[in-house]
Amino acid sequence: MCTTFVEENCKMYFNLFVLWQIIIVLRMIKPSFQIDYEYVLEDESVFAACVDNPPGYSNISGLFDFSDFHTEMLPDGIHVEGKITSTWDVQPTDRVEGHISVLHLDRGTWQPTILNLISRDFCKVYLDPKQYWYRGFPKYIINKEEAMEKCFTNMGTEYVFEPFISKLYFGAGFNVPPGRKRVVITLAAIDLNNATRPNGICFELRGEFQKFKEGMKIE
Template sequence: MEQPPHPTAKWCSILLVLILRIGGCTPVNYEIIGDEKTMAIECDGMDNEGDIQVRQILDMSDVRFVIADDLETLYYSGDIKVLMDIPQSPITLQMDVFRWVRSEWLPTPFSIKRDDFCKALLDPWEFWHPVVRELPKSQLNCPPNKSHVYSLRNISNHLFVNNMPSVDIAGDLKAVVHLSTDQHKTCMVVFVKVYAN
């Protein structure tokens, strides 16, 4: 059974929307479309600060996608298999966002840091929650053990985030994600297009 949002978080969201409207700032709706090249997932060159490649941790060879009639929306299905035991210590996450401008990736002021990724993974207020809630609850083990399987069934790359503060985030973006434990660090990259409306 899905946990209801924490009352404090709900009131904070309502207060934020009220402040934005009273302050003359109109909330914006964002459309986020994951790029098909996200399936490549591995960082390259200077983005890769890890000591172990994500392909040594996760086998994503079974994951496929189909293209919807709008020719933008992709639906991913298949199994992601864990190839090694993940240490039971907290996993930290550092995500930095870059924008494609004039043929190069430039840093943006947007970043996320989580000291306990497993805890954040299940938080309904995190931006990745719409994807996580589509996974079977019985599979949401974190950190996972070797041979654990995450099953994707028609997971969409198309996401809508409504009533957010207006920030200059539209365009072609790249999120570089570093996950770390006491023993290892790996890097993943996600490509998205963001539209503000």
């Protein structure tokens, strides 16, 4: 029981105890408000050439051969089946840097947004189920072991897909403004001397984010 002499110290210790309990509770609950979106593509061809293509960069055809890859836009989404084959003329030992940027059409002009992602070693994470893009395409690769071993820096590597309906989902802690978007993806190969090869890849996914659920998630 606090005496008059130690009253201030008792109050201080009590306040510290309460603060510590609050911190423990917050760390256990970790509430996060998230708005979930689906990125609805505007074209069944899925991939488009970059509007501002960096010099020397190829479009998606410089990365994969799509001869045996088939897409069809139906009311429930884009149906996908077949396989793609790596055609990128780089070395298997190269490291791949990936950049993803989202641009928003505002009054006829494409404006950058805060939605950006950089991967310094894309081959290590492109089949990671925790990544945003995983549910879009990598999830449906049948020969995942071969894909993990070789990546697309090995020319001739095949990625065989089970038939699926493409759904691109994204969660954000803020409202994404409505309207057309461009998801711009660039890939650059870095050799063992840390030099960037000139034959990079640039392509886009054009569409619009549509909100489908809003609420609070408890982790």
